Amino acid sequence: xxxxxxxxxxxxxxxxxxxxxxxxxxxxxxxxxxxxxxxxxxxxxxxxxxxxxxxxxxxxxxxxxxxxxxxxxxxxxxxxxxxxxxxxxxxxxxxxxxxxxxxxxxxxxxxxxxxxxxxxxxxxxxxxxxxxxxxxxxxxxxxxxxxxxxxxxxxxxxxxxxxxxxxxxxxxxxxxxxxxxxxxxxxxxxxxxxxxxxxxxxxxxxxxxxxxxxxxxxxxxxxxxxxxxxxxxxxxxxxxxxxxxxxxxxxxxxxxxxxxxxxxxxxxxxxxxxxxxxxxxxxxxxxxxxxxxxxxxxxxxxxxxxxxxxxxxxxxxxxxxxxxxxxxxxxxxxxxxxxxxxxxxxxxxxxxxxxxxxxxxxxxxxxxxxxxxxxxxxxxxxxxxxxxxxxxxx
Numbered sequence: 001x002x003x004x005x006x007x008x009x010x011x012x013x014x015x016x017x018x019x020x021x022x023x024x025x026x027x028x029x030x031x032x033x034x035x036x037x038x039x040x041x042x043x044x045x046x047x048x049x050x051x052x053x054x055x056x057x058x059x060x061x062x063x064x065x066x067x068x069x070x071x072x073x074x075x076x077x078x079x080x081x082x083x084x085x086x087x088x089x090x091x092x093x094x095x096x097x098x099x100x101x102x103x104x105x106x107x108x109x110x111x112x113x114x115x116x117x118x119x120x121x122x123x124x125x126x127x128x129x130x131x132x133x134x135x136x137x138x139x140x141x142x143x144x145x146x147x148x149x150x151x152x153x154x155x156x157x158x159x160x161x162x163x164x165x166x167x168x169x170x171x172x173x174x175x176x177x178x179x180x181x182x183x184x185x186x187x188x189x190x191x192x193x194x195x196x197x198x199x200x201x202x203x204x205x206x207x208x209x210x211x212x213x214x215x216x217x218x219x220x221x222x223x224x225x226x227x228x229x230x231x232x233x234x235x236x237x238x239x240x241x242x243x244x245x246x247x248x249x250x251x252x253x254x255x256x257x258x259x260x261x262x263x264x265x266x267x268x269x270x271x272x273x274x275x276x277x278x279x280x281x282x283x284x285x286x287x288x289x290x291x292x293x294x295x296x297x298x299x300x301x302x303x304x305x306x307x308x309x310x311x312x313x314x315x316x317x318x319x320x321x322x323x324x325x326x327x328x329x330x331x332x333x334x335x336x337x338x339x340x341x342x343x344x345x346x347x348x349x350x351x352x353x354x355x356x357x358x359x360x361x362x363x364x365x366x367x368x369x370x371x372x373x374x375x376x377x378x379x380x381x382x383x384x385x386x387x388x389x390x391x392x393x394x
Contacts, residue, residue, distance in 0.1 A: 024075060028072050028076060034078040038182070052197060054282045056283045058281065073131055084223070086223070090229075093232045093233065094218070096232075096340060098259065101241070107236070109236070121233060121236075122218075125141075125148035125170045127179065129148055139224065176239075179214050187242065190202075190293070192281065193278060194282065203297075208250070248316060257336060263389065264371075267291075270298075306391065321392075333352055
């Protein structure tokens, strides 16, 4: 999240639906947002931001720019489909979707699998700018890549610890979080902002519209880059945790891969990441309040997901332990291939092996955090995650 611009903070639109929608219309010259399913989630989020997020002036600017950018993408996508209705004829196959708690090896799994030539994934720059800029030649996104590099540089300048937490580069596969954000769904708003009212609403909401948007965006990206046709997509984001049934329904062909690691290790690590993100925009971030939010929120999400597995069908799931992933990642990849009914070719294996060799843990700085820093205790986390730990942590 966060869209850095040269505009002055004083010119920031107000954080209301009408002000932000009008600004997106002004910037794009377009006025059709398509389905209005995003309107209620956006309004709930904006109210929560205004009343609870404790934004600084810079934070208000970042949020306004981010939301205007998301609305501009929506406007541009609707217009592109009007101009090129064949976009919706693209056949998109999502072979695997990694759905897991943060810090469980899900990024390793995602990037390793999608490095195979038979697979494809959303890249970081595409996630930020999925729509061609005006005048752009199809297949030549030079200006978009330049804009994405500028955004990434701004992020790293504002949050120098980010690369030790979640390494990023323009062409690395990354999460479809930004696509979920366009529908104002997923966990991203809570990660970047203190928005407890939105989180409470979101926990009970139907986010099916977000998955309709996601499939449309994948079609749009595949249409822009036809070499992706015939390759299978690999998706991954913790933002799927609140809506596993909507995900399973939207992508009936997908294998849901869950990576597992003890929440006693992952929860404080994710709290550290969320704290880093929130301090960029808020006048004050209480680490204990943040720790309490995420320990309870993530524990409830896992309890609900375990219940949903029965309804979705266990045959749709594959479980991978973090220790096994780190110890023998290619064996984990073979398990995925076996479950999706695909043979791992020598080219697939060689590409994954090359990616693993170039992206080891030793190649980036360590990420420092502690339970106590966020008011967490091992005993309480064991209690909160009792059902999950009993089933998957041994």
